[in-house]
Amino acid sequence: MLNDKPDDATSDAARWAALIAAVAREKDREAFAALFTHFAPRIKTFMRRSGASEQSADELAQEALLAVWSKANLFDPNSAGASAWIFTIARNLRIDALRREKRTRTAGTDDIDLEFQVDDGPSPDAGLAAAQTESRVRSALATLPDDQLRVIELSFFDDRAHAEIAQTLQIPLGTVKSRLRLAMNRLRGLLGDFS
C-alpha cells in the first residue's frame, strides 16, 4: 500500500529498479516475469478504471510490459523511480489508446513520449534532484492519512472513476473533490519547495 513504512517502499523501489536494470543488461527473463507479475495486473486495473474494456485493459497491460522490456535500456535509476517510470509508460499508452478510440491517430506512443519532453535535455543536477524527489515523495505519501491517499488517486483518473470512488467511500462527489484539493495542498506542503 501507499502508506507502507518508508523503509519497505525504499527496498521495493530498489528491487524493481534492479529488475529493470537486469532486463536492460542481460535480457533477464526471470526479472521480466517478476516485473510482469507485479505491474501488469495493476496496469490492467489502471486501464479498467480509465474506461478500457476487460479485453483492451488486458492488451494494454501486455503492451506496457512489452514497452518495459524494450525501453529498459533507457531507464535511468538516477532520474526516475522504477514505479514512476512504469507509470509514465502506462500513462502514455492510455493517451494513445484514447486517441486511437477517436480514430485520430495511429502513430503510436513515440510522439506522446515527445510531448512529455519539455526541455532540450536533462539539467546537470537532474540526477540529484530526482533522488531527492523520490525520497521526499515517498515520505510525504507515508504521512498522509488513508482517506487523503484515496482521493489523491483520483487525480490520475477522470470523472467516471471519481463517481465510482464517491460511491465506494459513500460520500458525495462534491466532498470527494474538496477532499482532493485538501489532500493535494497537504501533499504539496509536505513535498516542500522545489525551486
Add this chain to the structure above:
Amino acid sequence: MTIVHHPPDELLTAFAAGMLDLGQHIAVATHLTGCRHCRRVVHAMEHVGGGVLTALPATAMSPGALAAVETRLDGLAPAVATGLRKAATGITDVPGLPPFVRDYPSSSWKWIAPKVHLRPIRMPEASATRVFLLKSQPGTKMIEHTHTGFEMTCILTGSFAHAGGHFGPGDFDFGDGATDHEVMIDSSEDCICLVAMQGELKLNGIIGRLLQPLIRM
C-alpha cells in the same frame, strides 16, 4: 527570466497524470519549457503516479498472458531514445516553445486587428482546445472579453498587465469563465503569447468581432 505566475497545482497534476487534452497539454508544456520549478513539481507528481499505480488492487491477467508476452520479447528491438527531430519547416522563429511544438508545421501570421496578429497552431490531433499564437505591438489595448470556458496564456516575449497582475516571459495566465480581461501590452517589444482556449468566446468590441470567426477555425 523571473517567473511569477505558475499554473495551479491541479493543472500540473493533471499534466503529470496525462489527463489534459492536447491543446491544454501544449499550454502547460510551454510553461514547463521555461520553468524548472514546475518541471520538478510535475516530476514529483509522476512519482506520486508511480505510488498510486503500485497501490492499485490487482486485476487478474488473462490466462497465458505472460507466456504470450514472452514469445514476443525476442522480436523486440531495444528502444532508441526519442531524439529531437530536426524540423526544417516547423515553428522555428518563435522563442520558448517546447521541442514537439516547434516540430509542428508552420503557418503564417494573419492580421486580425490593428497591431494584432494571430497564427494558428495546427495540432496533429483533434482537440477540444484551440491553440494559437497572438502577437501584439507595444501599446495595444485588448478589448475586454468574457468566455464560457477556460483560457491559458503563456507569455513568450514582451509583457502585459491586467487586473490580475503583470505578466512577462515565462509567466502563465490562467483564466476561467469568470475572468474579465482588459489587457494592456506594456513592453517596448512585441508581446507574443501562446493561447489555449476552450469554450465559446463572447468578445466585446471591434477586436472581439474580428477575432471570433478566426478563433473558431
